[in-house]
Amino acid sequence: MNPKLTIYLLLTITLFTLACKKVPKGVQTKVYGYVTDTAKNKRIGGAKIAILGCKIHPFSGGEICSDQVATTSAGSDGNFQLNFTSNGKYSAYELQLLQTDDYKSAYEYFSYPLNAGKDNQIIVKATEFNTLKFHLKIDKTTADSLTVVINFKRQKLLAKPLDTILEFKIEPGQDNYIRFVAHYPGYKTRGTYKKIKFGTDPIVNHEQLIPNTDDLPYN
16 A cells, blocks of 8 residues: 555544544533632632533644533632533533633633543633723814724724823733824824833823824824
8 A cells, every 4th residue: 555545544544533532421520719810819709711612623633622611700709610511522621711801811821621520620810900090181183083092902082182081901010002093184193102011000090191183293
C-alpha cells in the first residue's frame, strides 16, 4: 500500500475515533466553588457561570467547547453550585465565567475543564471592573455631534457647551484608551487621544477641559 495513503487512513481513523469518544448519556456531574477577584481579595456576588459542552473537530482533532448546556449565578457571597446530566453528545465539559459590564475572567483563567461524573470544586478567578467618572467640560463647539470612547465603550453626546460627568467601567491597573471626537460636516473629525493607566481604587476620576472643539487637531 502507498505509504502516504496508509498515513492518511490511520489519521482518518484516529480522528474519527476521537470524534466518537463521548461522555455517556445520563452521567451526573456536580460543580461547586466560588468566584473571586484575587487582586482585590474579594468574592464577586451574582457572577454568572456557564457549563459548555465540548466536541472533537473531525478534521483537526482539536476540542471545541462552545455549546452552553447549563448556567447558574453565584450567590451574594460568591458561592455557586450546579448539577447537570450529560446528554451523550459531548466529549467533555468545561466551566466558563460569563463576562458582564461588571467583571470578566482573569487573563490566564478563561475556562476550567471538568471531570464528568465527579464532584468538581472550582475557584473561578475574575477581574472586577472599577468605575471611571469622566468629567467633560466643553466651552464652545460648532460640531454636529460629540463622542467619548473609553476602551471599547462609547457614549454619544449632543454638540453643545457641556459640563457633565460620564461613567465608564474600566479594568484596574491596566492601560485605558481615551478618545474624544467632535464630528463636523463632510465626515471631518477633530479630537484627542490619550493612554492612561489608572490605579486600583473602586472609583477613579478623570477630567478633560476643552475650551473650543474647533481648535482641536483633525483626526
